[in-house]
Amino acid sequence: MIIQFELNDQLVQVETQPGTTLLEYLRSIELYSVKHGCDHGECGACTVLLNQKAVNACLLLMPTLEGKKVETLEKFSTHQHINSMQETFLKAGAVQCGFCTPGMLLSLEALDREKLDLNEDDVRDALNGNLCRCTGYVKPVEAALKALKENKGKEVQS
Ligand code: FES
Numbered sequence: 747m748i749i750q751f752e753l754n755d756q757l758v759q760v761e762t763q764p765g766t767t768l769l770e771y772l773r774s775i776e777l778y779s780v781k782h783g784c785d786h787g788e789c790g791a792c793t794v795l796l797n798q799k800a801v802n803a804c805l806l807l808m809p810t811l812e813g814k815k816v817e818t819l820e821k822f823s824t825h826q827h828i829n830s831m832q833e834t835f836l837k838a839g840a841v842q843c844g845f846c847t848p849g850m851l852l853s854l855e856a857l858d859r860e861k862l863d864l865n866e867d868d869v870r871d872a873l874n875g876n877l878c879r880c881t882g883y884v885k886p887v888e889a890a891l892k893a894l895k896e897n898k899g900k901e902v903q904s
């Protein structure tokens with residue numbers, strides 16, 4: 747079957763099998779920020795944005811994407827450029843092995859789009875589905891709060 751959807755601001759037409767997951771597809775086209783973790787919707791390593799919401803790509807079958815909008819971390823960064831949240835994570839030492847980091851960054855991007863006033867509970871809720879085996883969450887939460895507040899400040903000024 748052939749489906750059409752938006753991927754990182756590009757309209758794509760894909761021939762796919764009904765049982766192929768979005769995670770399998772994204773990794774087959776080398777979007778390796780989307781990690782293959784548990785494959786059961788439990789670790790959040792495969793988090794992407796689907797119509798602005800953070801979801802697990804391992805649970806999404808390709809036919810359900812028809813007409814929808816998918817974003818991965820590749821949209822926000824290249825080898826030459828990283829976004830402000832990534833920069834803050836790096837400076838704060840919020841990344842250790844990094845396996846969970848792309849998923850966390852997308853969960854936080856969804857939160858940033860959804861809410862104007864943010865506090866620590868919002869950040870912790872947003873990261874609820876992103877399992878991290880290394881950091882203990884203290885540094886990621888600190889970094890996220892700092893970057894989100896700075897972003898909101900810029901939005902208010904502009
Ligand atoms: S790989 Fe999708 S939630 Fe773990």
Ligand code: FES
Pocket residue numbers: 840841842843844845846847877878879880881
């Ligand atoms: S930094 Fe290693 S799993 Fe989170």
